[in-house]
Amino acid sequence: MKRRFNRFELKYVIDDAVAKRLAETLAENMVLDPYGAGGVYRVTSLYYDSPDFACFRSKVEGIKYRRKVRIRTYGLAAESPDDRVALEIKQRINRTVQKRRIRTTLREATELVARRQTIETDDPADREVISEIDYLARVLRLRPACVISYLREAWIGGPYEPGLRVTFDRALSVRGPERGLFGGLPDHLFAPPSQVILEVKADEAVPLWVTRMLARNDCSLTRVSKYCLGLARLQRIERSAERAEEGV
Helix, strand or coil: CCEEECCCCCCCCEEEHHHHHHHHHHHEEEECCHHHHHHHHEEEEEEEECCHHHHHHHHCCCCCCCEEEEEECCCCCCCCCCEEEEEEEEEEECCCEEEEEEEEEEEHHHHHHHHCCCCCCCCHHHHHHHHHHHHHHHHHCCCCEEEEEEEEEEEEEECCCCCCEEEEEEEEEECCCCCCCCCCCCEECCCCCEEEEEEEEECCCCHHHHHHHHHHHHCCCCCCCHHHHHHHHHHHHHHHHHHHHCCC
Protein backbone atom coordinates (compact mmCIF):
# COMPACT_ATOMS: atom_id res chain seq x y z
CA MET A 1 0.00 0.00 0.00
CA LYS A 2 1.45 3.35 -1.04
CA ARG A 3 1.69 5.64 1.98
CA ARG A 4 2.06 9.00 0.22
CA PHE A 5 1.16 10.26 -3.21
CA ASN A 6 -0.08 13.26 -5.19
CA ARG A 7 -2.33 12.78 -8.19
CA PHE A 8 -5.17 14.21 -10.24
CA GLU A 9 -8.57 12.80 -9.33
CA LEU A 10 -11.64 13.23 -11.54
CA LYS A 11 -15.11 12.04 -10.50
CA TYR A 12 -18.25 11.14 -12.43
CA VAL A 13 -21.70 9.88 -11.44
CA ILE A 14 -22.91 7.27 -13.94
CA ASP A 15 -25.34 4.36 -14.08
CA ASP A 16 -24.35 0.71 -14.03
CA ALA A 17 -24.97 0.19 -17.76
CA VAL A 18 -22.43 2.90 -18.61
CA ALA A 19 -20.00 1.45 -16.06
CA LYS A 20 -20.14 -1.94 -17.78
CA ARG A 21 -19.44 -0.37 -21.20
CA LEU A 22 -16.48 1.52 -19.77
CA ALA A 23 -15.12 -1.64 -18.17
CA GLU A 24 -15.12 -3.35 -21.57
CA THR A 25 -12.85 -0.61 -22.93
CA LEU A 26 -10.68 -0.57 -19.82
CA ALA A 27 -10.05 -4.30 -20.25
CA GLU A 28 -8.25 -3.53 -23.53
CA ASN A 29 -5.71 -1.25 -21.85
CA MET A 30 -5.68 -1.96 -18.11
CA VAL A 31 -5.85 -4.87 -15.67
CA LEU A 32 -8.02 -5.53 -12.66
CA ASP A 33 -6.45 -4.79 -9.30
CA PRO A 34 -5.10 -8.12 -7.98
CA TYR A 35 -6.45 -7.22 -4.53
CA GLY A 36 -9.91 -8.69 -3.95
CA ALA A 37 -11.93 -11.09 -6.07
CA GLY A 38 -11.94 -10.07 -9.71
CA GLY A 39 -10.72 -6.61 -8.79
CA VAL A 40 -13.68 -6.04 -6.45
CA TYR A 41 -13.32 -5.44 -2.72
CA ARG A 42 -15.11 -3.60 0.05
CA VAL A 43 -13.92 -0.25 1.40
CA THR A 44 -15.24 0.93 4.78
CA SER A 45 -14.21 4.24 6.33
CA LEU A 46 -14.85 6.01 9.62
CA TYR A 47 -14.83 9.75 8.88
CA TYR A 48 -14.04 12.45 11.41
CA ASP A 49 -15.26 16.04 11.46
CA SER A 50 -15.46 19.02 13.80
CA PRO A 51 -18.52 19.63 16.03
CA ASP A 52 -19.82 22.15 13.46
CA PHE A 53 -18.92 19.86 10.50
CA ALA A 54 -16.22 22.12 9.07
CA CYS A 55 -14.94 19.40 6.69
CA PHE A 56 -18.45 18.79 5.35
CA ARG A 57 -19.08 22.52 4.86
CA SER A 58 -15.74 23.11 3.13
CA LYS A 59 -16.78 20.68 0.38
CA VAL A 60 -20.35 21.99 0.08
CA GLU A 61 -19.09 25.58 -0.09
CA GLY A 62 -16.49 24.72 -2.74
CA ILE A 63 -13.38 25.55 -0.71
CA LYS A 64 -10.41 24.79 -2.99
CA TYR A 65 -8.08 23.65 -0.20
CA ARG A 66 -9.51 21.16 2.27
CA ARG A 67 -8.47 18.22 4.41
CA LYS A 68 -10.21 15.36 6.15
CA VAL A 69 -9.18 12.51 8.42
CA ARG A 70 -10.48 8.95 8.17
CA ILE A 71 -9.72 5.43 9.31
CA ARG A 72 -10.17 2.91 6.52
CA THR A 73 -10.39 -0.86 6.21
CA TYR A 74 -10.19 -2.88 3.02
CA GLY A 75 -12.01 -6.17 2.62
CA LEU A 76 -13.64 -7.64 5.72
CA ALA A 77 -15.10 -5.41 8.42
CA ALA A 78 -13.05 -4.82 11.56
CA GLU A 79 -13.40 -7.53 14.18
CA SER A 80 -10.76 -6.58 16.74
CA PRO A 81 -9.08 -3.39 18.03
CA ASP A 82 -5.83 -5.02 16.93
CA ASP A 83 -6.90 -5.24 13.26
CA ARG A 84 -4.62 -3.34 10.89
CA VAL A 85 -6.14 -0.23 9.30
CA ALA A 86 -5.09 2.77 7.23
CA LEU A 87 -5.19 6.09 9.10
CA GLU A 88 -5.31 8.80 6.43
CA ILE A 89 -5.27 12.50 5.76
CA LYS A 90 -6.87 13.26 2.41
CA GLN A 91 -6.07 16.72 1.15
CA ARG A 92 -7.44 18.32 -2.00
CA ILE A 93 -6.17 21.42 -3.79
CA ASN A 94 -8.47 22.01 -6.78
CA ARG A 95 -8.30 18.70 -8.70
CA THR A 96 -5.05 17.53 -7.14
CA VAL A 97 -5.37 15.02 -4.31
CA GLN A 98 -2.66 14.33 -1.78
CA LYS A 99 -2.90 11.37 0.59
CA ARG A 100 -0.71 10.68 3.56
CA ARG A 101 -1.37 7.57 5.59
CA ILE A 102 0.10 5.15 8.04
CA ARG A 103 -0.63 1.50 8.75
CA THR A 104 -1.45 0.89 12.38
CA THR A 105 -3.96 -0.90 14.59
CA LEU A 106 -7.54 0.26 14.90
CA ARG A 107 -6.96 0.85 18.60
CA GLU A 108 -3.95 3.11 18.02
CA ALA A 109 -5.69 5.01 15.23
CA THR A 110 -8.81 5.80 17.26
CA GLU A 111 -6.75 6.71 20.34
CA LEU A 112 -4.69 9.18 18.32
CA VAL A 113 -7.65 10.97 16.74
CA ALA A 114 -9.41 11.02 20.12
CA ARG A 115 -6.33 12.85 21.49
CA ARG A 116 -5.79 10.25 24.20
CA GLN A 117 -2.50 8.70 23.08
CA THR A 118 0.08 9.20 20.35
CA ILE A 119 1.60 6.48 18.14
CA GLU A 120 5.30 5.71 18.56
CA THR A 121 7.34 5.01 15.42
CA ASP A 122 10.94 5.20 14.20
CA ASP A 123 9.88 6.26 10.69
CA PRO A 124 10.35 10.05 10.27
CA ALA A 125 7.73 10.22 7.49
CA ASP A 126 5.17 8.42 9.66
CA ARG A 127 5.96 10.77 12.55
CA GLU A 128 5.09 13.71 10.29
CA VAL A 129 1.69 12.18 9.47
CA ILE A 130 1.02 11.39 13.13
CA SER A 131 1.93 14.94 14.12
CA GLU A 132 -0.36 16.45 11.47
CA ILE A 133 -3.30 14.24 12.49
CA ASP A 134 -2.73 15.14 16.13
CA TYR A 135 -2.71 18.84 15.19
CA LEU A 136 -5.94 18.58 13.16
CA ALA A 137 -7.63 16.54 15.90
CA ARG A 138 -6.81 19.21 18.49
CA VAL A 139 -7.50 22.33 16.42
CA LEU A 140 -10.75 21.04 14.87
CA ARG A 141 -11.75 18.98 17.95
CA LEU A 142 -12.34 16.06 15.62
CA ARG A 143 -14.94 13.46 16.49
CA PRO A 144 -16.45 10.50 14.58
CA ALA A 145 -19.04 11.70 12.06
CA CYS A 146 -20.21 8.63 10.10
CA VAL A 147 -19.18 5.33 8.55
CA ILE A 148 -19.22 5.00 4.75
CA SER A 149 -18.96 1.66 2.94
CA TYR A 150 -19.11 0.52 -0.69
CA LEU A 151 -17.93 -2.12 -3.13
CA ARG A 152 -15.05 -0.98 -5.32
CA GLU A 153 -14.09 -2.37 -8.72
CA ALA A 154 -10.55 -1.19 -9.41
CA TRP A 155 -8.51 -1.11 -12.62
CA ILE A 156 -4.81 -0.25 -12.77
CA GLY A 157 -2.65 0.95 -15.66
CA GLY A 158 -0.15 -1.15 -17.56
CA PRO A 159 3.65 -0.67 -17.70
CA TYR A 160 3.35 2.51 -19.79
CA GLU A 161 0.70 4.09 -17.54
CA PRO A 162 1.64 2.89 -14.04
CA GLY A 163 0.06 5.89 -12.31
CA LEU A 164 -3.35 5.43 -13.94
CA ARG A 165 -6.15 4.04 -11.78
CA VAL A 166 -9.88 3.83 -12.53
CA THR A 167 -12.44 2.76 -9.93
CA PHE A 168 -16.18 2.09 -9.88
CA ASP A 169 -17.86 2.41 -6.46
CA ARG A 170 -21.24 0.71 -5.97
CA ALA A 171 -23.68 -0.13 -3.16
CA LEU A 172 -22.93 3.14 -1.38
CA SER A 173 -24.13 3.03 2.21
CA VAL A 174 -23.83 4.95 5.49
CA ARG A 175 -24.51 4.57 9.20
CA GLY A 176 -23.86 6.53 12.34
CA PRO A 177 -20.45 6.55 14.04
CA GLU A 178 -21.55 5.08 17.36
CA ARG A 179 -19.98 1.64 16.84
CA GLY A 180 -17.01 2.90 14.86
CA LEU A 181 -15.79 0.28 12.40
CA PHE A 182 -17.36 -2.57 14.41
CA GLY A 183 -20.93 -3.83 14.38
CA GLY A 184 -21.50 -4.87 10.80
CA LEU A 185 -21.84 -2.92 7.58
CA PRO A 186 -23.88 0.26 7.06
CA ASP A 187 -27.43 -0.40 5.88
CA HIS A 188 -28.66 3.04 4.74
CA LEU A 189 -28.11 3.46 0.99
CA PHE A 190 -27.35 7.03 0.00
CA ALA A 191 -27.52 6.48 -3.76
CA PRO A 192 -29.82 4.42 -6.01
CA PRO A 193 -28.62 0.80 -6.44
CA SER A 194 -27.94 1.41 -10.15
CA GLN A 195 -25.81 4.51 -9.51
CA VAL A 196 -22.01 4.26 -9.68
CA ILE A 197 -19.34 6.77 -8.72
CA LEU A 198 -16.50 6.62 -11.22
CA GLU A 199 -13.07 7.98 -10.27
CA VAL A 200 -10.21 8.47 -12.71
CA LYS A 201 -6.83 9.00 -11.04
CA ALA A 202 -3.53 9.80 -12.71
CA ASP A 203 -0.09 10.93 -11.53
CA GLU A 204 0.11 13.43 -14.38
CA ALA A 205 -2.20 13.94 -17.37
CA VAL A 206 -5.15 11.61 -17.98
CA PRO A 207 -4.37 9.58 -21.13
CA LEU A 208 -6.12 10.70 -24.31
CA TRP A 209 -7.78 7.31 -24.82
CA VAL A 210 -9.44 7.64 -21.38
CA THR A 211 -10.68 11.16 -22.18
CA ARG A 212 -12.15 9.95 -25.48
CA MET A 213 -13.75 6.94 -23.80
CA LEU A 214 -15.49 9.19 -21.27
CA ALA A 215 -16.66 11.59 -24.01
CA ARG A 216 -18.11 8.75 -26.11
CA ASN A 217 -20.15 7.64 -23.13
CA ASP A 218 -21.35 11.17 -22.22
CA CYS A 219 -19.62 11.15 -18.83
CA SER A 220 -19.72 14.62 -17.28
CA LEU A 221 -17.27 15.73 -14.62
CA THR A 222 -19.05 16.07 -11.26
CA ARG A 223 -18.24 17.59 -7.88
CA VAL A 224 -19.19 14.70 -5.63
CA SER A 225 -18.10 13.48 -2.21
CA LYS A 226 -19.15 10.13 -0.80
CA TYR A 227 -18.63 11.52 2.70
CA CYS A 228 -20.92 14.51 2.07
CA LEU A 229 -23.60 12.43 0.35
CA GLY A 230 -23.55 9.86 3.12
CA LEU A 231 -23.57 12.37 5.97
CA ALA A 232 -26.42 14.33 4.39
CA ARG A 233 -28.43 11.10 4.10
CA LEU A 234 -27.70 10.24 7.72
CA GLN A 235 -28.76 13.69 8.92
CA ARG A 236 -32.06 13.40 7.02
CA ILE A 237 -32.70 10.04 8.70
CA GLU A 238 -31.96 11.51 12.12
CA ARG A 239 -34.25 14.50 11.54
CA SER A 240 -37.07 12.18 10.42
CA ALA A 241 -36.61 10.10 13.58
CA GLU A 242 -36.73 13.23 15.75
CA ARG A 243 -39.95 14.41 14.09
CA ALA A 244 -41.49 10.97 14.58
CA GLU A 245 -40.64 11.05 18.29
CA GLU A 246 -42.19 14.49 18.60
CA GLY A 247 -45.33 13.27 16.86
CA VAL A 248 -44.99 15.72 13.95
